[in-house]
Amino acid sequence: MDGSERLKGRAVRGGLVRILLGLCLTYTGIIQADTETEVKGLKSDIKALQEEQLAIKQELLEIKRMLSAEEPSNKSEKKAPAEPPLPITxxxxGSPFMGQEDAPVVLIEFTDYQCPFCRRHFEQTYPRLVKEFVETGKLKIVLKEFPIQKLHPVAPRMAMAAQCAGGQEQYWPMHDLLFQNQRKTRMEDLEDFAQALDLDTVRFRQCMEQGEYAHQIRADFDLGVSAGVRGTPFFFIGPLNKDEPGRVTVEHYLYGAQSYGAFKQSIEAYLDKENNQAAN
Incomplete structure (x- = not known):
């Protein structure tokens, strides 16, 4: 059994143990419940447990898919470089961004709206980055679409929805809704999101049907491939180019749902460098 099989086996066994333990505890609680309030509370606990089970299953499937995707179908195939060829300009x-246009540090994120690890970044790290660095004018976040259709067949549709909302100045609110409702992928769901954001729904539907931003999404994806992006979320970090703000020479990268501390360390290293240069 190779490392990949051991990893998958360990992940599956761990997930099953958690599910079975949770079900046993829930069943015991139901037997002991003797009031309507307790029953309602237990029903709520069961629903939360079911949602957690679904999330565990989704992540286990994602790990399995990623491991399968990394296995070369032909041994003669050229493998992707272990490290992106930095620095890269x-x-x-034309890409959606959050923060001040002249913020001293730029974080370029390649994301897939159906990726559970991208959702984890959105839930756990992204809010702190926005509060601590974007809102204080220190960081600009640039979003690049990287829908991995082989793993997530509807991801291109979600990327298109975000871009079509961006055409009406609502990219980031749609970005948030897509991650908050990751399992809602039907066109009817996306139209509901558009309506909730007070978009022109006729224009939004036409944009989706005509694939108005297909070229932009393809360009983002191709850029990611050429830069060595091998999964999502994938981040590149670099200083602002004051002479050409629309071109960023990235010198560092982070791969996966990294901790806030990992981002903080990289961002502050550039801020310290900027402050030292200003002082000299």
């Missing part, structure tokens, strides 16, 4: 013109 990236064009950010």
């Amino acid at each position: 990236m064009n950010t013109i």
Whole structure:
């Protein structure tokens, strides 16, 4: 049994143990419940447990898919480089961004709206980055679409929905809704999101049907491939180019749902460098 099989076996066994333990505890609680309030509370606990089970299953499937995708179908195939060929100059013109246009540090994120690890970043790290660095004018976040259709067949549709909302100045609110409701992928769901954001729904539907931003999404994806992106979320970090703000030379990268501390360390290293240069 190789490392990949051991990893999958360990992940599956761990997930099953958690599910079975939770079900046993829930069953015991139901037997002991003797009031309507307790029963309602237990029903709520069961619902939360079911949601957790679904999340565990989704992550286990994602790990399995990623491991399968990394196995070369032909041994003669050229493997992707272990490290992105840094430094890389990236064009950010036309891409949605959050923060001040002249923020001293730029974080370029390649994301997939159906990726559970991207959702984890959105839930656990992204809010702190926005509060601590974006809102204080220290960081600009640039978003690049990287829908991995082989793993997530509807991811391109979600990327298109975000871009179509961006065409009506609502990219980031749609970005949030897509991650908050990751299992809602039907066109009817996306139209509901558009309506909730007070978008012109006719224009939104036309944008989706005509694939108005297909070229932009393809360009983002191709840029990611050429830069060595091998999964999502994937982040590149670099200083602002004051002479050409639309072109960023990235010098560092982070892969996966990294902790807030990992981002903080990288961002503050550039801020310290900027402050030292200003002082000299």
